[in-house]
Amino acid sequence: xxxxxxxxxxxxxxxxxxxxxxxxxxxxxxxxxxxxxxxxxxxxxxxxxxxxxxxxxxxxxxxxxxxxxxxxxxxxxxxxxxxxxxxxxxxxxxxxxxxxxxxxxxxxxxxxxxxxxxxxxxxxxxxxxxxxxxxxxxxxxxxxxxxxxxxxxxxxxxxxxxxxxxxxxxxxxxxxxxxxxxxxxxxxxxxxxxxxxxxxxxxxxxxxxxxxxxxxxxxxxxxxxxxxxxxxxxxxxxxxxxxxxxxxxxxxxxxxxxxxxxxxxxxxxxxxxxxxxxxxxxxxxxxxxxxxxxxxxxxxxxxxxxxxxxxxxxxxxxxxxxxxxxxxxxxxxxxxxxxxxxxxxxxxxxxxxxxxxxxxxxxxxxxxxxxxxxxxxxxxxxx
Numbered sequence: 001x002x003x004x005x006x007x008x009x010x011x012x013x014x015x016x017x018x019x020x021x022x023x024x025x026x027x028x029x030x031x032x033x034x035x036x037x038x039x040x041x042x043x044x045x046x047x048x049x050x051x052x053x054x055x056x057x058x059x060x061x062x063x064x065x066x067x068x069x070x071x072x073x074x075x076x077x078x079x080x081x082x083x084x085x086x087x088x089x090x091x092x093x094x095x096x097x098x099x100x101x102x103x104x105x106x107x108x109x110x111x112x113x114x115x116x117x118x119x120x121x122x123x124x125x126x127x128x129x130x131x132x133x134x135x136x137x138x139x140x141x142x143x144x145x146x147x148x149x150x151x152x153x154x155x156x157x158x159x160x161x162x163x164x165x166x167x168x169x170x171x172x173x174x175x176x177x178x179x180x181x182x183x184x185x186x187x188x189x190x191x192x193x194x195x196x197x198x199x200x201x202x203x204x205x206x207x208x209x210x211x212x213x214x215x216x217x218x219x220x221x222x223x224x225x226x227x228x229x230x231x232x233x234x235x236x237x238x239x240x241x242x243x244x245x246x247x248x249x250x251x252x253x254x255x256x257x258x259x260x261x262x263x264x265x266x267x268x269x270x271x272x273x274x275x276x277x278x279x280x281x282x283x284x285x286x287x288x289x290x291x292x293x294x295x296x297x298x299x300x301x302x303x304x305x306x307x308x309x310x311x312x313x314x315x316x317x318x319x320x321x322x323x324x325x326x327x328x329x330x331x332x333x334x335x336x337x338x339x340x341x342x343x344x345x346x347x348x349x350x351x352x353x354x355x356x357x358x359x360x361x362x363x364x365x366x367x368x369x370x371x372x373x374x375x376x377x378x379x380x381x382x383x
Contacts, residue, residue, distance in 0.1 A: 028067040028324075030055075030314070031096035033087060033111075034307065035077030035103055039199060039225050042254055046304035047102055048073065049293050053285070054311035064318050069311075072096060076103030080110035087111050091119055097324050100124065100310040102303060105171050112136060120329055122313055124306035126250055126271075128175035131350070132381035135326035137317065137333055138351045139309045143179035144378025145356050146249045146270040147220075151180065153358070153370065154268070155187035158245055160218035162192045164211050166231070167222030169196035176222050176249060179378075192216050201227060204234045212240060221248040229258035236263035253301040256365060264361035272354050273342045274366050275300040285341035305341060312340045313347065330383050344374065351377035 034047040051071050058069050072094055074086040083103070090096045091114075099121045101108060108123050108131070115121050117134030129142045154160040163184050167173025173196060181191055192214040195207065211219060223231050228251060235241055242265065251259075251269040259267075275286055285308070289300050298304070313336065318324055321332035336347040343355040358370040 023063055023068040024066045026067060027070040028064050028098070029070050029072055029094065029096045030311075031074055031087065031090035031094070031099045032071050032307065033074040033076040033083065033090075033099065033101045033103060033107075036073075036075040038077030040104070041077050042225065043102070043301070043303045044077070046254075046298035046301060047307045049289065049297060050300075050304045050308040051311075053288055053292060054308045058311060058315060064315060065322070065324070076101060076107050080106045083107045084110040084114045088114050091115070098122070098314060100307060100314070102307050102310070117326055120314070120317075120324060120326055122310040124310040125303050126172070128172045129179075129351075129377070129379055130175070132379075134330060136350060137313060137329075137347065138377075138379075139313050139345070140306055141249070141270075141272045141354070141356065142351060142377045142379060143176040143249070145272070145354065145375045147176070147180050147183050148378070149356060149372040149375060150247065150268075150270045150358055150370075151183040151189075152187045154218065154245065154247065155189060158218075160245055160247075161187075161189040162214070162216045162218065163189055164193040164214050164216035164219045165191060165222075166193075166195055166197070166207060166211070166219065168199055168224050168227055173222035177220065180220055189218075197223075197227065199224070199227065202230050204231045207231070208234055208238045208240065211244075212238065217244055219244060219246045221246055222250065223248075224250060225255065226258070228255050232259040232267065233263050236265065241265040241267070252303060253299045253366070256361065257299060261361055261363055261365060267361050269359050269366065271302045271357060271359070273302040273305045274357055274359055274368060275305075276366060277341070277357065277368065279341075279343055281339060281343070282341045309340055309342060309345070312338045313345070313352070316345075317347070334383055346374075348377070349379050349381040349383060351379040351381070353377060 032051050035041050036044045055069050063069050074090050076083050102124045112133045122137045125140045127140045165177045245266040247268045316336040316338040317329050317333045321328040333347050346353045353376050356372045356375045359366040359368050
């Protein structure tokens with residue numbers, strides 16, 4: 001698919017009119033918050049590049065409601081209170097009318113309190129579910145999506161029965177594991193161990209010794225960034241990867257690069273996006289990314305791509321609402337639809353139905369091996 005037809009397919013799906021002869025006088029400032037510092041700063045450059053792709057695409061077909069989109073950036077890699085002050089400045093001080101966030105759940109909860117339903121806030125990464133505030137719209141994968149179809153499939157195809165759960169100690173891993181347990185039980189399996197470690201832990205020898213002694217044949221990993229890299233490298237060095245599978249719900253291209261393909265035997269990842277998806281819109285998006293930023297561009301990955309999806313959702317909801325007011329966007333969000341790099345996306349109850357892809361790893365990196373189409377989010381928020 002050529003770039004022009006790719007842009008048209010997204011615009012048509014969102015119900016966007018043809019590009020006007022001139023933009024409205026006042027640009028639409030969109031605050032985009034992602035980690036520029038801290039442990040997740042690795043995802044900052046690629047998130048900024050995906051913002052540029054989204055903004056260029058939107059402005060090429062007339063912007064949002066006839067207004068040229070202008071991104072302004074804030075660091076979400078800082079503590080929640082500091083990130084909230086940055087968001088307040090972008091909104092009240094710099095005139096942002098919409099906020100798109102790719103950051104952790106603690107920052108999200110702080111921003112929800114600051115905005116208090118007064119500004120549209122689109123939250124894009126993998127998340128734990130449960131957020132139903134006014135004016136908040138989620139595009140990321142939920143545990144129900146990443147695990148609901150995948151755990152039974154691994155039980156059937158790989159005989160995964162005895163699961164060990166390990167994650168960082170905060171809300172996303174804890175709720176992900178709470179969601180996982182019924183799926184494991186219904187698949188005829190059991191949980192043989194569960195533990196949580198602080199961010200910044202580098203030595204996993206004691207954890208791996210417990211995993212080895214537990215009788216596990218599968219490990220669910222909800223570690224983030226460097227923790228995930230260090231754990232998975234040590235997992236392989238302990239010789240566990242030869243007879244025990246791993247499933248990660250936040251192992252994307254950057255994390256895999258840190259782990260190394262040599263350490264990724266029997267490693268599976270469940271995500272809404274991989275950089276090598278072969279659907280036409282995904283191919284066109286990846287080609288645009290490569291053409292725009294060159295061979296030395298940051299690795300394209302699911303977290304960064306989610307920022308692009310945030311802009312597509314904004315276009316879809318605003319196009320239905322004919323407004324950026326939360327009072328009109330909330331009802332318009334029900335059934336909002338577009339087709340983006342991830343495939344068809346439809347919003348229900350503030351979260352989206354989307355495809356879920358499972359990849360394993362070969363010598364070239366991720367290899368797509370299974371697609372679950374149109375998986376519901378499992379969320380039931382009133383709108």
